[in-house]
Amino acid sequence: MDKLLITGGATLSGEIRISGAKNAALPILASSLLTKEPVVYSNLPHLNDITTMISLLGSMGVSVVLNEDMSVEISTETIKELTAPYDLVSTMRASIVVLGPLLAHFGQARVSLPGGCAIGSRPVDLHIKGMEALGATVEVEDGYINASCEGGLKGAHIFFDKVTVLGTENVMMAATLAKGTTVLENAAKEPEVVDLANCLIAMGAKISGAGTDTITIEGVESLHGCHHRVIPDRIEAGTYLVAGAIAGGRVRIKEVIPEHLDAVIMKLKEAGAQLSQGDDWIEIDMNDCTLKAVDIRTAPYPAFPTDMQAQFTLLNAVAEGTGTVEETVFENRFMHINELERMGAKAKIKGNTVVIKGLTGQKGLKGARVMATDLRASACLVLAGLVASGETLVDRIYHLDRGYECIEEKMAALGATIQRVSG
Numbered sequence: 001m002d003k004l005l006i007t008g009g010a011t012l013s014g015e016i017r018i019s020g021a022k023n024a025a026l027p028i029l030a031s032s033l034l035t036k037e038p039v040v041y042s043n044l045p046h047l048n049d050i051t052t053m054i055s056l057l058g059s060m061g062v063s064v065v066l067n068e069d070m071s072v073e074i075s076t077e078t079i080k081e082l083t084a085p086y087d088l089v090s091t092m093r094a095s096i097v098v099l100g101p102l103l104a105h106f107g108q109a110r111v112s113l114p115g116g117c118a119i120g121s122r123p124v125d126l127h128i129k130g131m132e133a134l135g136a137t138v139e140v141e142d143g144y145i146n147a148s149c150e151g152g153l154k155g156a157h158i159f160f161d162k163v164t165v166l167g168t169e170n171v172m173m174a175a176t177l178a179k180g181t182t183v184l185e186n187a188a189k190e191p192e193v194v195d196l197a198n199c200l201i202a203m204g205a206k207i208s209g210a211g212t213d214t215i216t217i218e219g220v221e222s223l224h225g226c227h228h229r230v231i232p233d234r235i236e237a238g239t240y241l242v243a244g245a246i247a248g249g250r251v252r253i254k255e256v257i258p259e260h261l262d263a264v265i266m267k268l269k270e271a272g273a274q275l276s277q278g279d280d281w282i283e284i285d286m287n288d289c290t291l292k293a294v295d296i297r298t299a300p301y302p303a304f305p306t307d308m309q310a311q312f313t314l315l316n317a318v319a320e321g322t323g324t325v326e327e328t329v330f331e332n333r334f335m336h337i338n339e340l341e342r343m344g345a346k347a348k349i350k351g352n353t354v355v356i357k358g359l360t361g362q363k364g365l366k367g368a369r370v371m372a373t374d375l376r377a378s379a380c381l382v383l384a385g386l387v388a389s390g391e392t393l394v395d396r397i398y399h400l401d402r403g404y405e406c407i408e409e410k411m412a413a414l415g416a417t418i419q420r421v422s423g
């Protein structure tokens, strides 16, 4: 199993390009199932999760071709199977978003339940209720969701009990081919939902309100092919900004949409960082700045993202003062805390809140052998290694490879001492 070996202490500086957003690319790949015509997607990140989604489409008989310009062309004309098997779904929760497109286009779907994972139980009840509200018959049997809709789906007024990103995306995709109008209330407003809606609109879907909490979809007979460029990854961008905050120097990230990072930028400024931005770049400059611990509360967009919580927990661990981090989205997303404690961090967990006393002015974090438990916990441990004294060995980095394209190359380009150790 690959590991990352990081020698702490280097000051980061320079510029890097941010990759396409994993969480936008995954549902967009699934949306190809809504049309018979070929679709072309560009700016897909080179990540294990993307490979898994492509394998899932391939396992159904869908044709996926990589073009010379690195865009991917997908055609469902050859589809044979309407099943998303356990082997693939269990490795990636986002596979659940093939349910809506399969059901809407082919009238049936069999999708393995994704199960729980390291950050919480993550049920899919709201996805299922959404499909039922659109008129589907859904049964859960032997770990599989079996859904069908003889005569097609019908538009409905749906209120989500909780804000759910993949749930909103799944039901929005299903509703594009339903008869009549669907209104989704308490919908997720994440930029990835908007990117998916824009892709669907380019395929001929009639969608308004994406990016607000009420999305209206007027069903159409069929969707056609499109070319869509995936938005930049705001979580990857935020992770490199935190790296700059704790180990910079001056770090510039390019090819980003700065407004997607408003909540993160605000917290970095509150932490004492100097930030500037242009249309598609953000620069963090830590020269002459003292990093101060900040209070964070995660919540759905546009509030502070849960996917940046672990990175900011680490920021607090190496800043001046005491910061409180409240996790309101997932019930078990503090797995990185134990590992940070092994490196010397001072943290106390009480329910869904962790209080961290920064180590500035004391000895700071010390390198250690640590275990990555989920994607963002892994990122947090890599960042910890950058500022710890001595060497940090991060084990189980397959989590990291799900979400960070070329992380060691990008970190090394900024001046970090980091290498992948195989086996």
Ligand SMILES: CC(=O)N[C@H]1[C@@H](OP(=O)(O)OP(=O)(O)OC[C@H]2O[C@@H](n3ccc(=O)[nH]c3=O)[C@H](O)[C@@H]2O)O[C@H](CO)[C@@H](O)[C@@H]1O
Pocket: 023, 026, 093, 094, 120, 121, 122, 123, 124, 125, 126, 127, 128, 162, 163, 164, 165, 166, 167, 192, 300, 306, 307, 329, 330, 331
């Ligand atoms: C591939 C992808 O886009 N993943 C993101 C997506 O995950 P994902 O879409 O799975 O997360 P949700 O927004 O659905 O989860 C929010 C909360 O709702 C709960 N819930 C969700 C669905 C459901 O049917 N029932 C239910 O109770 C979840 O357990 C969680 O407590 O949004 C999360 C929240 O921003 C991010 O951390 C993930 O990176």
Ligand SMILES: C=C(OP(=O)(O)O)C(=O)O
Pocket: 023, 092, 093, 094, 307, 375, 376, 403
């Ligand atoms: C939790 C995440 O991803 P997923 O929903 O794919 O597990 C994430 O991107 O931080």
